[in-house]
Amino acid sequence: MVVNHLPNAQSGRLEVIGLRKAFGTAAVLDGVSFTVEPNQRHGLIGVNGAGKTTLFNLVTGDLAADGGEVRLDGQPLMGLPIQARVLRGLGRTYQVSSLAPALTVRAHFVLAKGDGSLPSLLHPWRARGDDAELLANAERFGLSDVLDELVSALSHGAQRQLELAMVLYRRPRVLLLDEPAAGLSPSERALFSRVIRDLPRDVSLLMIEHDMDLILGLSDWITVLHQGRVLAAGKPAEIARNQSVRDVYLGYADA
Secondary structure, three states: OOOOOOOOOOOOOEEEEEEEEEEOOOOEEEEEEEEOOOOOEEEEEEEOOHHHHHHHHHHHOOOOOOEEEEEEEEEEOOOOOOOHHHOOOOHHHHHHOOOOOOOOOHHHHHHOOOOOOOOHHHHHHHHHOOHHHHHHHHOOOOOHHHOOOOOHHOOHHHHHHHHHHHHHHHHEEEEEEEEEEEEEOEEEEEEHHHHHHHHHHHOOOEEEEEOHHHHHHHOEEEEEEEOOOOEEEEEHHHHOOHHHHHHOOOOOOOO
């Protein structure tokens, strides 16, 4: 399944510079810096509690940082609300689904592209038959045959596909994926991996994933977090050989 070029996507360079966040006296992120280069598939890994999702929340504006900078194509994002960051070209999926089970797949696409107004919420059928982009996006993700199905009737894998399709419908320049394969069956995981591989290269990706085979296979570059700091960074083969990563993340050391 090949996802076609997204015409409005542009550079897509995300800079995280000295990002800090503490909850009470506990420092969750302590001066984290790295860069997602344009068109890059960048993996972010670490054990539970390493600060990965907190970092995502700071980048997207779900949380306020205690210090540091986040820049998208050189423009600062800190201090901007979530929606303003979306309009700048930032997209994200979450660990926990935010779909509405009682709405159709078509309604979710309309809401993803619309302004969230009451007419959009109550009358999603207005897009029926006259939005070629909606239909094309549904086709890319294998959802064209279920446009008028309720989300509650979809498999978990199809719901994950819909979440990703909705974010891409807004044409982000940088896409953050927070454990996109969590809870998928082996067959769904294989399909989702192909979908990620086929995403257009003009969208930069930053992805959290605990499946090491998946993240090593999909990433151009990997940053490893440990106790709120960058432990290591490099190409997948380098990370797989890194002894510190093997000790801390993979849970074993060479004899």
